[in-house]
Amino acid sequence: MKHVSIAIDGPAGAGKSTVAKITAERLGFQYIDTGAMYRAYTLKVLNNGIDPTDERMVLTLLESTNIDFRDNRIILDGAAVDDEIREGSITRNVSYIASYKAVREKMVSLQQEMSKRKSVVMDGRDITTVVLPFADFKFFVTATAEERGRRRYLELLENGVEGITLEDTIADIKRRDTFDSTREESPLTRTDDSYLVDTTHMTIEEAVEHIISIVRNSKIMADESENQLE
Ligand code: DC
Numbered sequence: 001m002k003h004v005s006i007a008i009d010g011p012a013g014a015g016k017s018t019v020a021k022i023t024a025e026r027l028g029f030q031y032i033d034t035g036a037m038y039r040a041y042t043l044k045v046l047n048n049g050i051d052p053t054d055e056r057m058v059l060t061l062l063e064s065t066n067i068d069f070r071d072n073r074i075i076l077d078g079a080a081v082d083d084e085i086r087e088g089s090i091t092r093n094v095s096y097i098a099s100y101k102a103v104r105e106k107m108v109s110l111q112q113e114m115s116k117r118k119s120v121v122m123d124g125r126d127i128t129t130v131v132l133p134f135a136d137f138k139f140f141v142t143a144t145a146e147e148r149g150r151r152r153y154l155e156l157l158e159n160g161v162e163g164i165t166l167e168d169t170i171a172d173i174k175r176r177d178t179f180d181s182t183r184e185e186s187p188l189t190r191t192d193d194s195y196l197v198d199t200t201h202m203t204i205e206e207a208v209e210h211i212i213s214i215v216r217n218s219k220i221m222a223d224e225s226e227n228q229l230e
Contacts, residue, residue: 004029004119004220006211007127007135011177011188013148015199016123016141019207024121026212032114033074034124034131037067037107038098039085040076045097052093059102067110095176098125099183126186128194136220138194139211147200149173 006023010016017033024031042052044065050057066077073080084090097103104126111122111131122131128138143151149170156164181188190196195214199207215221 003115003117004137005115005132005135006121006137006139006215007132007194008121008123008139008141008211009125009128009188009190009194010123010139010141010197011145011148011173011180013152013173014141014143015151015204015207018204019141019197019199019211020121020123022204022208023211023215026208027119027121027215029119029121030069030114030117031072032069032111032120032122034107034111034122034127035094036074036082036085037110038103039090039094040067040074040081041065041103041107042090042094042097043081043084044076046089046093052096055100058097058100062102062106065106067107069114095179095183099179099185101185104130104185125180125188128191129189130186137211137215137218138191139197140190140194141197141199141207142190143198143200145174145177146170 006027006029008016008020017035020033021031023029041061044061045052045058048061050061052058066075068075070080073082074085075081108126108131111127114120115122115132123141124131128135128140149172150166152173153164153166153169156169177188195211197207197210202210
């Protein structure tokens with residue numbers, strides 16, 4: 001049976017990962033959070049005392065690194081690292097790591113392998129353009145920088161983080177947007193064949209419903225269920 005692939009790209013804070021994860025659960029597909037893979041490698045770099053801006057040193061660990069998903073958990077060299085990769089130190093440094101060509105090549109090849117094994121919902125920045133350019137479905141999930149900053153600020157407050165302002169959080173989101181969309185290697189862009197999902201005035205549930213209705217109403221899914229009945 002052919003595996004179905006759903007590729008989702010978009011900037012930080014658009015609700016993309018939450019939407020992708022719920023969509024995958026409802027469709028019974030595997031969810032692959034590619035940002036988590038870049039974060040996991042950043043964790044390894046920092047744990048080894050390597051300066052993330054030193055590309056040559058960063059690359060020395062690449063070959064011996066194994067990153068995979070098991071039961072929706074991210075596994076770095078055999079150990080689950082879901083919590084560690086969400087630390088502030090990782091968020092601050094991951095953009096450097098994700099900008100190196102050799103790191104991207106390794107992650108892209110792992111991601112392409114994963115998509116061959118199962119039907120997937122994969123989210124990131126280069127999924128619709130580089131990783132799965134021939135995905136069955138492509139979505140670009142976004143929201144205004146102000147709204148994304150506001151969501152991130154509320155999240156930080158909820159987690160008890162102190163000493164931050166809404167203005168700083170919005171500025172940080174804009175800084176990351178610029179970095180991710182102007183970098184040389186696979187910058188974040190919306191392809192012509194991606195459905196645009198602007199979540200500025202949408203709840204997570206509405207965004208999920210929107211994506212699922214497009215997927216379910218397509219011929220590809222009709223063909224899939226016919227194949228499954230055969
Ligand atoms: O979505 P996130 O915040 O977990 O992503 C972490 C970083 O990794 C962010 O700087 C963008 C980068 N990234 C990327 O370059 N390509 C991807 N496919 C996924 C994430």
